[in-house]
Amino acid sequence: GATIGILGGGQLGRMMAIAAAGYGLKACVYCPDAGSPAFEVAASHIQAAWDDEAALADFCARVDVITYEFENIPAATVAFLMARKPLAPGLKALETSQDRLAEKTFVASLGVGVAPFARVDGVADLEAALEKLGRPAILKTRRFGYDGKGQVRINDGDSAAAAFAAIGQAPAILEGFVPFDREISVISARSATGEFAAFDVCENVHRHHILDVTTVPAAVPGPLRQKAVAAARAIADALEYVGVLTVEMFVLADGETLLVNETAPRVHNSGHWTIEGARTSQFQQHVRAVCGWPLGDTSRLGRATMTNLIGDDIDAWRAILAEPGASLHLYGKAEARPGRKMGHVTRILPE
Ligand code: ATP
Numbered sequence: 609g610a611t612i613g614i615l616g617g618g619q620l621g622r623m624m625a626i627a628a629a630g631y632g633l634k635a636c637v638y639c640p641d642a643g644s645p646a647f648e649v650a651a652s653h654i655q656a657a658w659d660d661e662a663a664l665a666d667f668c669a670r671v672d673v674i675t676y677e678f679e680n681i682p683a684a685t686v687a688f689l690m691a692r693k694p695l696a697p698g699l700k701a702l703e704t705s706q707d708r709l710a711e712k713t714f715v716a717s718l719g720v721g722v723a724p725f726a727r728v729d730g731v732a733d734l735e736a737a738l739e740k741l742g743r744p745a746i747l748k749t750r751r752f753g754y755d756g757k758g759q760v761r762i763n764d765g766d767s768a769a770a771a772f773a774a775i776g777q778a779p780a781i782l783e784g785f786v787p788f789d790r791e792i793s794v795i796s797a798r799s800a801t802g803e804f805a806a807f808d809v810c811e812n813v814h815r816h817h818i819l820d821v822t823t824v825p826a827a828v829p830g831p832l833r834q835k836a837v838a839a840a841r842a843i844a845d846a847l848e849y850v851g852v853l854t855v856e857m858f859v860l861a862d863g864e865t866l867l868v869n870e871t872a873p874r875v876h877n878s879g880h881w882t883i884e885g886a887r888t889s890q891f892q893q894h895v896r897a898v899c900g901w902p903l904g905d906t907s908r909l910g911r912a913t914m915t916n917l918i919g920d921d922i923d924a925w926r927a928i929l930a931e932p933g934a935s936l937h938l939y940g941k942a943e944a945r946p947g948r949k950m951g952h953v954t955r956i957l958p959e
């Protein structure tokens with residue numbers, strides 16, 4: 609069988625490797641971090657730095673296709689790999705999602721709504737942007753942010769200089785604050801032949817800037833769901849996308865207006881419910897797409913909730929084992945830390 613190369617060794621890579629094995633494929637995981645959760649379930653792994661060319665060449669020799677479980681892979685690493693083996697999703701998707709300014713500019717160019725935004729390269733830019741967009745606003749680093757890291761809210765009376773210093777003076781973007789009613793995500797897949805399939809729209813609630821609970825289907829009107837899926841499809845088509853794509857969106861109080869918050873060129877935490885809750889999981893779907901296989905049936909098997917298990921409360925997890933209808937997933941992370949995703953639980957309820 610073929611071997612899928614996976615860049616990144618976190619829980620997303622772990623669940624991707626498990627799905628690959630279920631289809632009779634091998635996974636080779638490349639990650640700089642010792643003890644990565646995906647290593648122990650993959651057929652093989654390479655623990656080496658992103659700029660270790662000997663290790664990268666070894667990885668390329670072992671795999672037939674390369675994919676990734678996170679988007680912040682250095683450009684030089686991507687160039688080295690792409691010269692040797694096919695990469696899916698491709699470079700355009702990766703580059704667009706790595707930079708919030710490029711991402712918002714691209715999404716807006718498709719006629720899909722985004723929050724008002726402005727480029728911020730210094731305190732003077734930030735002051736001008738605040739004049740234009742008003743307060744509150746959110747200042748975000750253009751690159752490398754996740755779980756709300758690298759962003760700061762600017763309220764009335766807050767100093768622009770202090771906000772810019774707080775995010776470390778990196779190239780940034782200012783976004784107008786969106787008074788959203790709900791947050792949703794669309795997990796979809798596109799194949800190399802342009803086939804497209806979306807899972808039902810997910811509704812996401814965050815706690816301390818980290819995803820807490822996903823509920824499916826999202827409690828939004830049907831036309832809005834269709835609009836959300838159409839936006840995801842427009843993005844996937846324009847990127848000539850291959851693989852699973854996640855698009856996070858805000859729903860405004862009018863129940864009609866949708867604004868794209870960000871995209872992730874990969875499987876996503878808000879799609880974990882698909883393992884038990886859909887006929888094809890997001891991980892299986894991703895494997896199918898990157899291998900050039902037909903996409904799977906995305907239909908739901910019930911209503912689903914997915915709750916992240918964060919931190920170190922191991923005793924609470926034990927109770928889940930006894931709960932009918934609950935499926936426990938633990939990622940095998942050796943050390944629990946506050947804010948660290950240790951596992952999740954999916955509950956499937958009848959329609
Ligand atoms: P993730 O872990 O999803 O990758 P991230 O660090 O990349 O998160 P965002 O998704 O941009 O950050 O923002 C995190 C959360 O902050 C959003 O889910 C939303 O709740 C809130 N947020 C972000 N941007 C805005 C905005 N312009 N207006 C209102 N709330 C926002």
Ligand code: MG
Nearest residue numbers: 753754755870
């Ligand atoms: Mg993000």
Ligand code: MG
Nearest residue numbers: 755856869870
């Ligand atoms: Mg986000």
